[in-house]
Every structure is written in structure tokens, then in C-alpha cells.
Amino acid sequence: MKQKRILTAALAAVLTLSLSVPALAAEAPTALPISAETPTYELVQRGENFPVRVWGTAVELGDMSLTLENSNDSDSYQKVVVNVGEDTLILDAVTGEAKTFDDLRAGEAIYAWVGPEMTDSLPPISTARVILCSIPADFGAPNYAEVETVTQTEDGVDVYMNNDVVLHLTGDTEYLVAPGWEKETVSAADIVPGTRLLSWYSVTTMSLPAQASPSKVMVFPSDYDGWVSTNGLEVTINGETLALEGTSAAKVENGRLMVPVRAVAEALGCEVAWEPYTNQVSVTSDGVELYHFAIGADQAVKGDVTVGLVASAEAVDGVTFMALDDLIVLHSLKLSTGWAG
Structure with a gap:
């Protein structure tokens, strides 16, 4: 029941969001284990939140959409409209076999992971990532x-x-x-x-x-381009610990873990270039620019999106440092935290 309450609360929290809210605006502080010798810092995973689980009886089937009679223990809404997009997976809850929208039936129980963006209408409307159907009675859905x-x-x-x-x-x-x-x-x-x-x-x-x-x-498959974890000032990218020593050693400033841009980028197979006349740093992958920023600036440009930085990029002894929080966003990394066994 704890999981059910957590997910219900999460859904209620996003009911006020519009479908047009940019994913980059979301921030969730994440507590990390830090040794006593390391100054305290905080990392945040900014990006798309995980879809929210909803479930109930399909009371109406529309044009690539279905209306669920809400079975959550929340009084905030009675129904939710679930849109089925091109990337929505519809699966048999028992076998995992792929299904189509035509396999759905009014009156059957449906589990769906939607959003996280939802309209603030009544009923709320969102698009499903995964839908489970053909659920037998008293069957524990995956x-x-x-x-x-x-x-x-x-x-x-x-x-x-x-x-x-x-x-x-x-x-x-x-x-x-x-x-x-x-x-x-x-x-x-x-x-x-x-x-x-x-x-x-x-x-x-x-x-x-x-x-x-x-x-x-x-x-x-993962939605991220890699993953990162930390232990004090130690930074690990895709399971490999970075060699951060001397002038390239990670450091904590104003509660942020500052790390060398080049070390992180090259660990992910990217290339870093610096233009001395403009003081601009560009990071590319296979010849295609991922993002660029100016040293001392508080924002970076990724594609056609301007990303606000939690800390301004800085250069010290020829090494460009950026908050790891910002590199997580710019490189689309998963921040690995939590239970350690």
C-alpha cells in the first residue's frame, strides 16, 4: 500500500501541470552518501520525471484514447483520459506479448503509466508510455x-x-x-x-x-545516454571511475560538486574544443555539437534549448569546471543513487 500511496501522491502533484511544461524545468534534489572529509554538496536530477501509474476500468474507448474509471485511493479525480501515442506500448499483462489498441475492450481492467505531464482539466488527460491489458481477476499485474x-x-x-x-x-x-x-x-x-x-x-x-x-x-532500453554516480569527490561514468587528480581534481564550491568538463565529456566519447577569442567551449559527438557555453556564463545552449546552469562554468589553471548537476543535463545522464545493498 505504501507504493500505491506514493504513486497516488505523485499523480496529484502533477495534475496542475500543463502538457506544455518543459521537461528541463523539473528538479528533484537527491541526497547522496558523502564522507565526513568531503564538504557537503547536493546533486539534482533534472529532466523528464518517470511516468505515473494509473489503473481502473476502461469505461470508454475513443479514437486512440481510453477513459479509465479511477481506482486509485485519491479523491482528486474520478476519471482519467489516457491517450495512446505512436510510442505507446500495449502489452498483455500475463505474457508480455505486444498488443494493439484494437485489442482493448471497454469494461476491462487497465494499468497504464502516463505522463508525467497531465492537463489540469477534469478529467485530466495524459499520454501513456506503457499500457497493460488482458489482466485476469486477482492477478498481480507486473x-x-x-x-x-x-x-x-x-x-x-x-x-x-x-x-x-x-x-x-x-x-x-x-x-x-x-x-x-x-x-x-x-x-x-x-x-x-x-x-x-x-x-x-x-x-x-x-x-x-x-x-x-x-x-x-x-x-x-534506457532513455539516457549514460549514467553517473559519486562517492565523495570520486565520480564514476558508466561504471568507470574518472582519474581526477591535480588541477583536474573535483571540488565542492557553494554546495555544488564541480568537475572538469573535458574528463566527463571524453569518458562519454565526446570531444571538447575551446575558442580563446570568444571564451566559448563546444562539446561534440561524432562531429555533431551537443552543447556549447561561455566560461563564466550561467547558461548553456543544447540544440535549440537554452539551459540555465546551477553554477557558472569556470576555468582554473587551464581546466574548465562545471557543476556535475549541469553536465548530467547536458549529456542526458542518469544519476544513480539510492540503495547500495
């Missing part, structure tokens, strides 16, 4: 969530999800490939922070966080 951390174990991996559940994946776990992904098979090796999983389990422990051993999981 859960869709995003990976926060992955810990190797003797039996496989323990995966801490953003719904506060630790999944114990072993050699007995069946792995399914999400429909539309070019991979033919997947395994535990494909699961990293930022990966999304649809997990089938019927029992969770009463611990905090809850723990479960899924019979099978469906693996979805």
Missing part, C-alpha cells in the same frame, strides 16, 4: 519502474528500482526483450542505471526498501 542502482551478487544482480523495490535477479529469472527494441536477447548485463524494467512478482518483503524475486522481467 510493475514498470526505472533502475537506480545495480549490485552484483553471488546469484546474479540486485536491482534497486525507483519505486523503492529491490529486485533479486538470478539464473532462474526469465528475461524478455521489450517490443520494438532491435536486440534479440537480453540478460542481466543489459541492466544499468536508467534501464526500465517491467517485472512480474507477486510477493514483496515488509522491509524498507521492499524486496522481491521476479519470475521474469522485460528489459527496455
